[in-house]
Each structure stands twice: as structure tokens, then as C-alpha cells.
Amino acid sequence: MATTTATITMSSTDLLSDELALSTTATLTTAGTSTGLTGTAGLARKTVSGSHAQYTLFDGSDYTADKAHKLYLKNTSTTAAEYFLITVNAEDVGRLYAGDWALIPWSAHDNDCDIKIDPSANDMTLEYMLLTDD
Amino acid sequence: MATTTAAVTLTSDLLSDNMSVSASTTCMKAGTTADGLDQMEYGYVEIASGTAYDIIGNTPTASKASKLYIKNHSTDETYYISVVLDAQAIGKLYGGDWMFIPADFHDANADVEITATGGTNKICYALFHEGTTLVAS
Numbered sequence: 001m002a003t004t005t006a007t008i009t010m011s012s013t014d015l016l017s018d019e020l021a022l023s024t025t026a027t028l029t030t031a032g033t034s035t036g037l038t039g040t041a042g043l044a045r046k047t048v049s050g051s052h053a054q055y056t057l058f059d060g061s062d063y064t065a066d067k068a069h070k071l072y073l074k075n076t077s078t079t080a081a082e083y084f085l086i087t088v089n090a091e092d093v094g095r096l097y098a099g100d101w102a103l104i105p106w107s108a109h110d111n112d113c114d115i116k117i118d119p120s121a122n123d124m125t126l127e128y129m130l131l132t133d134d
Numbered sequence: 135m136a137t138t139t140a141a142v143t144l145t146s147d148l149l150s151d152n153m154s155v156s157a158s159t160t161c162m163k164a165g166t167t168a169d170g171l172d173q174m175e176y177g178y179v180e181i182a183s184g185t186a187y188d189i190i191g192n193t194p195t196a197s198k199a200s201k202l203y204i205k206n207h208s209t210d211e212t213y214y215i216s217v218v219l220d221a222q223a224i225g226k227l228y229g230g231d232w233m234f235i236p237a238d239f240h241d242a243n244a245d246v247e248i249t250a251t252g253g254t255n256k257i258c259y260a261l262f263h264e265g266t267t268l269v270a271s
Contacts, residue, residue: 002146002147002148003146003147003148004144004145004146004147004148005143005144005145005146006142006143006144006232007142007143007144007145008140008141008142008203008232008234009139009140009141009142010138010139010140010141010203010260011138011139012136012137012138012139013137014136014137015136015137015138015170015171015172015174015262016174020138022203022260024205024232026205026230026231026232027230028231029211029228029230031214031226031228032211032212032214032228033211033212034211036148037148038148039148040146040148040149043153043155066226068225068226068228068231069225070231072142072144072155074157080162080165080166080167081165081166083164083165083199085238086235086236088219088222088224089222089223089224090222091219091220091221091222091224091244092238092240092244093219093224093235093236093237093238094200094202094235094236094237094238095164095197095198095199095236095238096236097162097164097165097199097236099159099160100159100161100199100201100236101140101142101157101159101234102234102235102236103142103232103233103234103235104224104225104233104235105217105224105225105226105227105231105233106224106225107216107223107224107225107226109223113223129144129155131146
């Protein structure tokens with residue numbers, strides 16, 4: 001079986017009066033099991049050319065519902081004010097500003113549960129990878 | 135300003151060659167490189183199966199660059215929490231899973247709700263933000 005791990009490390013020496021250090025690793029498995037995820041939509045890079053508009057990154061109807069999919073996103077922009085607004089099923093999740101990344105669990109619970117991105121400027125580039133539980 | 139960094143590494147052997155992806159970001163306030171996120175909430179809760187719970191009690195300032203980390207510390211892989219934003223199901227965090235997402239809190243209904251399934255789930259969370267509307271006493 002494939003083994004996919006995701007490690008996050010967060011640190012700050014001056015956010016609190018004491019040092020913040022957090023690190024944890026998850027082995028990404030299929031829903032409710034210890035079996036590793038075996039599918040991926042690949043590591044990809046998308047530049048939204050021309051005038052900016054909302055763009056469907058993943059269509060909920062293409063993936064098995066109520067599973068343990070994981071989505072990695074990174075905004076490669078170096079212009080601080082530029083962000084991608086991330087929506088799931090038409091709900092605004094958040095703004096991914098320049099250099100920011102995210103790891104989002106996605107259940108694709110019905111056909112409307114699309115993941116969409118809306119860049120705040122023209123010609124912005126997003127890196128992404130979907131690890132699928134099919 | 136506070137400097138908080140968040141780094142991720144994804145590794146896998148699910149392809150014919152090994153894969154490793156890494157990224158790191160400094161958590162900044164919206165649209166700036168000069169000022170880092172300087173406020174946070176950090177908590178640990180145990181949530182009984184079937185219980186729905188708003189994990190963030192106060193309302194952070196809307197449409198900023200807030201970041202939300204949640205980890206399910208349950209060791210039973212059949213346990214999970216459903217993460218719901220403004221009544222829309224986003225995904226499920228099974229035992230051992232974590233997530234790190236931008237959080238918009240775009241209006242008063244944009245709560246982050248989690249519902250536990252399988253048993254009592256042990257949840258750790260941290261919200262990095264620019265300010266909240268505190269609940270009056």
C-alpha cells in the first residue's frame with residue numbers, strides 16, 4: 001500500500017510571551033481505515049490567464065462522496081495583495097494570499113461540492129494536488 | 135510584529151517515483167508583507183459522538199488572512215469529525231488527520247462547526263487572526 005504523509009510545522013518566537021512550536025505528521029488514509037490513499041490528481045500548476053474569474057478546480061461529481069480526500073494548495077504569487085478566494089460548494093472558505101498554502105479535507109459529499117478558486121488579479125498561478133480516496 | 139511560520143511537507147510513494155512537496159509561509163495580515171498575524175486562539179476539546187460544536191466562539195474580523203489549524207488526535211481511525219462552514223460540509227478529519235486552511239469568516243453565519251462521529255473525538259485547534267468581535271458579557 002502507498003504511504004503518504006503530511007507534516008506541518010508551526011513556529012513563532014514572538015507571537016506569545018513563550019515560544020510557539022508545533023509539529024505533527026499525519027499518514028493520509030482512506031476513510032475509516034489504516035489503508036493509505038492510493039490516488040492523486042497529480043501535482044499541478046495553473047495560471048489563470050487574462051481577466052480573472054472564478055474557476056472550477058475540482059468538480060464534486062467526479063469524486064466518490066463522503067471520503068477522505070485531501071487537497072493541497074499554494075498561491076505562488078509574490079505580490080502581497082494578491083489572493084485566491086477558495087470556495088467549496090459555493091461557501092467562501094478563505095483567502096489564500098501570496099505565498100500561502102493550505103491542506104484541506106474534502107468530502108465531495110454531493111455533486112455540488114465543487115472546489116473553486118477566484119483569483120484577485122490577472123495571471124495568478126496556483127499549485128495544487130488532490131490526494132483521492134476512491 | 136509577530137513572525138509565525140507554517141511549513142508543510144508532503145511525501146508519498148504512491149507514484150512510480152517518490153514524491154516530496156514542501157512549502158513554507160510566514161503568516162501575514164491581509165495584503166501586507168510588513169505585519170504578521172499577531173493574535174491567536176488555541177484550544178483542546180473532547181467532543182462526544184453526535185455532538186455539533188462551534189469551534190471558534192468569537193467572530194474574527196471578516197475577509198482577512200486568518201488561518202485555522204485543526205487536528206483530530208483520536209487514535210481510532212474510524213473516529214472522525216465533519217467540518218462544516220456556514221452549513222456547508224467541507225470535509226472530514228479522521229483520527230490522526232490535520233488541516234490548515236485560510237478562514238474567511240465572511241459574515242456572522244460563517245461559523246466553523248465540527249461534529250464528532252464514532253466516539254469521543256479529541257480535537258486540538260489554533261486560529262491565527264487579526265482580531266475578533268468579542269462577545270459582550
